[in-house]
Amino acid sequence: MSGRLNGKTALVTGATSNIGRAIAIAFAAEGATVAVSGRDRIRGEKVIAEINGAGGRAVFVPAELDGSFETARRLVAEATEALGADIDVLVNNAGIFPGSTTADTDEATFDQVYAVNVKTPFFLTGIIAPRMAERGSGAIINLGSWIARLGIPVAALYASTKGAMETLTRMWAAEYGPSGVRVNAISPGSVSEDTSNAPGNAMMRGTPANVSGTPDQIANAAVYLASDESAFVHGVVIDVDGGRTTTAVIAG
Structure with missing residues (x-):
């Protein structure tokens, strides 16, 4: 790797599996010191071992994200202490997807999904972004989703939270951008560690x-948005979705 994130610190939520894990590993490979956050300590320690074993630097910071300001404050405090420095890059990745229809969604599920997917990143950003602004630099990366813009039958609740995150990306870019804090988002498409037999492949037909x-392909975009290469990029949502939301390929 080229050391594109040398000297930077990062907090990645939901970093013990899938996209969050890939982002944490990619950041560390590019020279960042990474706070890997998640609920499962065993999985978290595996990610830490993988990063440190490859010569990177990472620490595990457990967190049960419930949408409260106090939980967000505690996560920031513990991550900052573990990193030994202020946070340069925040990745709001943690999220839950219940996959229920609108009529089948009860109030408790609704509240939980918004707590994890929207309230937690809202409060984390509210705590971390002003500190970045005081230093005159920083990067915040939110995770959106392709289904925030291309409707499917069973995803109304989840899609609405990702639509909220894409809107907040633009709002935060306006709020903190003038102080040197870049806020952008990534909108992944269907993602799987094994693409040869992924359930989401059916959704990708015709793209x-x-x-x-x-x-890893999502993580590559995150590295770009975290690095100084994207210094002139503010308030955008990068679609990393194989063309799902933009292009239809018609077979001849």
């Missing part, structure tokens, strides 16, 4: 990619 993407 340029014609197959699901991998967590």
Whole structure:
């Protein structure tokens, strides 16, 4: 790797599996010191071992994200202490997807999904972004989703939270961008660690990619948005979805 994130610190939520894990590993490979956050300590320690074994630097910070300000404050405090420095890059990745229809969604599920997917990143950003602004630099990366813009039958609740995150990306870019804090988002398509037999491949038919993407491909976009290479990029949502939301390929 080229050391594109040398000297930077990062907090990645939901970093013990899938996209979050790939982002944490990619950040560390590029020289960042990473706070890997998640609920499962065993999985978290495996990610830490993988990063440290490859010569990177990472620490595990457990967190049960419940949408409360106090939980967000505690996570920031513990991550900052473990990193030994202020946070340069925040990745709001943690999220839950119940996959229920609108009529079948009860109030408790609704509240939980919004707590994890929207309230937690809202409060984390509210705590971390002002500190970044005081230093005059920082990057915040939110995770959106292709289904925030291309409707499917069973995803109304989840899609609405990702639509909220894409809107907040633009709002935060306006709020903190003038102080040197870049806020952007990634909108992944169907993603699987095994693309040869991924359930999401059916959704990718008729797209340029014609197959699901991998967590590493999402992580590549995150590295770009975290690095100084994206210094002139503010308030955008990068679609890393194989063309799912933009292009239809018609077979001849």
